[in-house]
Amino acid sequence: MAGFMVAVFVFGSLSDRIGRRPVILVCLAINVVFGVAIPFSTSYLMFTFLRFFSALGASGGFTTGFVLLMEVLGPAHRAILGVAVNLGWSAAYVLLGGLGWLLKDWTYIQLSISVPCVATVLYWWFLPESPRLLLTLGKYDEAEMLLRKAMTENGKDISDLKTVLENLMVQIKKENATKTRGTALDLLKTPNMRKKTLNIYLCWFVTALYII
Numbered sequence: 001m002a003g004f005m006v007a008v009f010v011f012g013s014l015s016d017r018i019g020r021r022p023v024i025l026v027c028l029a030i031n032v033v034f035g036v037a038i039p040f041s042t043s044y045l046m047f048t049f050l051r052f053f054s055a056l057g058a059s060g061g062f063t064t065g066f067v068l069l070m071e072v073l074g075p076a077h078r079a080i081l082g083v084a085v086n087l088g089w090s091a092a093y094v095l096l097g098g099l100g101w102l103l104k105d106w107t108y109i110q111l112s113i114s115v116p117c118v119a120t121v122l123y124w125w126f127l128p129e130s131p132r133l134l135l136t137l138g139k140y141d142e143a144e145m146l147l148r149k150a151m152t153e154n155g156k157d158i159s160d161l162k163t164v165l166e167n168l169m170v171q172i173k174k175e176n177a178t179k180t181r182g183t184a185l186d187l188l189k190t191p192n193m194r195k196k197t198l199n200i201y202l203c204w205f206v207t208a209l210y211i212i
Contacts, residue, residue, distance in 0.1 A: 003055025009184055011060035012067075019137075020068040021129045023060065028120045030057030035114030039107035054114075071130040140169055 007027070015023040034053040041047035069085060070078055096113075103109050128150075134143035144165055151158045187197040 003052040004059040007056045007059035008063055010056075011064055013184065015064045015067065016133070019129050020064050020071075020133060021127055023064045024068070024127060025123060027057045027059075027061030027064065028117070028123060030054075031061060032057075032114065032117045032120065035117060036111065038114070039110045068130050071132040072128070135165070135168055135172055138169075138173075140165065 011023050011027060031054055034050045034057065038047065038050045038054060041050060066082075066085060070082065073081060092113075096109075099112060100109055103112060128146055129142070131143045131147050131150075134140075134146065144162065147165070148158055148161060151161065186193075188194045
């Protein structure tokens with residue numbers, strides 16, 4: 001739980017600064033390395049330490065990946081895919097009981113859920129960056145190249161892409177000139193936002209403890 005909580009604060013802010021893709025890749029690597037190392041723990045302290053970083057990587061990768069998914073989807077598809085992306089967690093929890101009954105030993109169970117994650121190394125070649133974030137960071141050429149490739153693969157008309165992006169960049173520059181960079185502390189500054197934030201924190205802890 002501590003790893004999950006720290007990941008949300010650290011990697012959420014970091015992904016806004018350096019990009020979704022590098023954060024997701026780093027988190028996946030952390031999850032794999034520490035997840036595979038857990039079965040070889042020689043003490044409870046070592047086990048707890050490794051579990052913390054495994055959770056850190058898993059949570060950081062998933063939450064940043066969820067943001068990336070929402071940023072590349074149109075409004076019409078966000079609701080259904082935003083829910084569907086969580087079906088993997090549900091299916092895994094259902095299967096975990098059967099896996100535990102079959103393997104018995106916790107070390108084998110841990111290896112069975114960690115080793116397959118090595119396949120996520122393939123993300124290095126296939127995972128794109130968020131075009132929205134690239135535009136926000138002023139990386140116009142990278143965003144245009146990425147969108148042009150995606151639209152071509154999906155059979156979309158790209159004749160006016162450059163004009164649309166230029167207009168977006170003008171709008172983004174105006175917005176960036178009038179606003180300051182936010183932090184997680186902004187969620188607690190006003191009474192209304194503080195009440196909502198603390199309520200969400202409580203709901204998250206209760207739900208997470210119920211699941212585990």
